[in-house]
Amino acid sequence: MRSVLFVAAEAHPFIKTGGLGDAVGSLPQELKKQGVEVRVILPKHDKIPAHWREQMIHLKTIYVPLGWRNQYCGIEMLEYNSVTYYFIDNEYYFKRSGLYDCYDDAERFAYFCRAVLESLPYLNFEPQVLHCHDWHTAILPVLLAAHYQHKPGYSQLRTMLTIHNILYQGVFDSSIMGDILELNPAEYFTGDKLEFYGQVNFLKAGIVYTDVITTVSPAYAREIVTLEGGRQLDDVLRQRQHDIYGILNGIDNDLYNPANDKIIFQNYTWDSVEQRSVNKTRLQEYLSLPVNPDVPMIALVSQLINFQGIDLVTEILDDLMAMDLQLVVMGKGDEDYENVFQVAAHHYPAKLSANIFDDETLARRIFAAGDLYLMPSLAEPCGTNQLVALRYGCVPLVRETGGLQNTVRPYNEFTGEGNGFSFIEYSVRNLMHAIERAIGFYHEPKVWPQIVTAAMKSDVGWSNSAIEYRDLYDLLVK
Known part of the structure; x- marks a missing residue:
């Protein structure tokens, strides 16, 4: 030994x-x-x-x-x-x-x-x-x-x-x-x-x-x-x-397990993906967002710094707010980015929840409720949050860098394979295109549950x- x-x-x-x-x-x-x-x-x-x-x-x-x-x-x-x-x-x-x-x-x-x-x-x-x-x-x-x-x-x-x-x-x-x-x-x-x-x-x-x-x-x-x-x-x-x-x-598959996680509102597995929607509606109530299980919810749990691609997100924020979606942000970081999200949440209270703090309980509930997890990192040695997102069926949308390349397989509509979405060039245009593409598949009821299930079946353990x-x-x- x-x-x-x-x-x-x-x-x-x-x-x-x-x-x-x-x-x-x-x-x-x-x-x-x-x-x-x-x-x-x-x-x-x-x-x-x-x-x-x-x-x-x-x-x-x-x-x-x-x-x-x-x-x-x-x-x-x-x-x-x-x-x-x-x-x-x-x-x-x-x-x-x-x-x-x-x-x-x-x-x-x-x-x-x-x-x-x-x-x-x-x-x-x-x-x-x-x-x-x-x-x-x-x-x-x-x-x-x-x-x-x-x-x-x-x-x-x-x-x-x-x-x-x-x-x-x-x-x-x-x-x-x-x-x-x-x-x-x-x-x-x-x-x-x-x-x-x-x-x-x-x-x-x-x-x-x-x-x-x-x-x-x-x-x-x-x-x-x-x-x-x-x-x-x-x-x-x-x-x-x-x-x-x-x-x-x-990640620790026992610690991060939606089947028995006592923190989230409703437990579920890949065999009961439909139960995830309970987490979304309960989180919407908790964050004072309009309760609507059908609206796509984008999650952003991250340090609010350039390294994590937050500059790209803030540049497209008004465009996102013009779309039929909800954005839930949690994290701390550069004061300028914190202010951008707080001001936007004030202007778009039905679209954006800005939680400028770190809280493990809320993070876990966001992963269990969100439909799409945003991680447009400038660089990422491995990344942990996309692994947790996969485990909880919050489909990752990432930039192809570092470990994000090794863990998120872009969805291919021709083969039906893939557990998330990605883009390569670090640019506003490419991020926005990837989000629009993902939201398009979200509205296809025969496709989206397959992507969520593939995400949850990903091998993210040690x-x-x-x-x-x-x-x-x-x-x-x-």
Whole structure:
């Protein structure tokens, strides 16, 4: 049995800000089913709810070297859904109002990586692979090579780095080389290692030093080695191209299941698709929209930022409001976009519901009620919301980028195949054409239920991807 320790900054249900937390929270359970002994180690963030913190068992107190510092580290543990989770406790670094964007993030996450490595002898667990996630943990393979390979029990450790979003790289001042990382600049601060336009890049460091690299969809693995998609790391990624694997993210099929979801108004399956309409009428009542089960409802549950294609949506908003449809928006983001939707909701109260906040309950109800889910992303490594939409029969309309290409198959009226709609060129014209096409099929009563059923039957879970990860672990540990 392979033994793997996930190293990450967040994981559902303890703490999450987005898709990273969802993936780290749900993949280990599926890996366990595939025969992998997997555990997870996280920072003990102050934002972790009290009921989780109260369940943690203190295992050990140690001190972690970090440059000239010798920092406290409490190692705590709890079990959830048959998976063991460890937490690195240090209030100086992790008692913050948020998870990221602190002035000392370089020190915080360098400390976390050193603490993980220092904790290994005390976990009562001997991992063969340290599976690092995103830039927050990408410096770990460098620290392992520089400071631990000579120590007993460390030399056989292998590392894997998963890039969830290459936009976020962890770029810091070069002064951290000696002061925090304890690395000799002459050896490590070079163009082929950590140096990045005169600064230190954590993600680049991980790409160079890890044994194998994965990312969250096959299409994204192809995109990040291009000049446009690599975000200035394309060259170093191309040098590791044969070590890069695109493995599609999934969602927890037990958590997201319209057949028994207690949050939604009416449960249903693909054999009882007609029951979905109850969710629509109940949501219309809840949001004070006109109750009409026949009007197409477009859902937009998203960060309201350019990256998610919101600029395209706001440009066509008046055109959408001229159509016979309802638009339900939920999310926060750029203030300008928030204002556009709020003003439009005031002008079109029978057409648009603008919910400028994040709420899991309302999100789930929107997925269960909506007919069409809008996701016109500028870029999307994998995407989670389109997977949830498919699971709930809210037919996705996406731009063909990243993981959206791998999960949404455009409907073909000649073959009857497909589970959604898509467009390629990032433009207002193409988005509007795709919406008009989808609405046209919505009004064909013999066609639309087939598309909804195909969406709900889509494989959006982790089972196949977990097998791919298991095989990669086997490849690493021979």
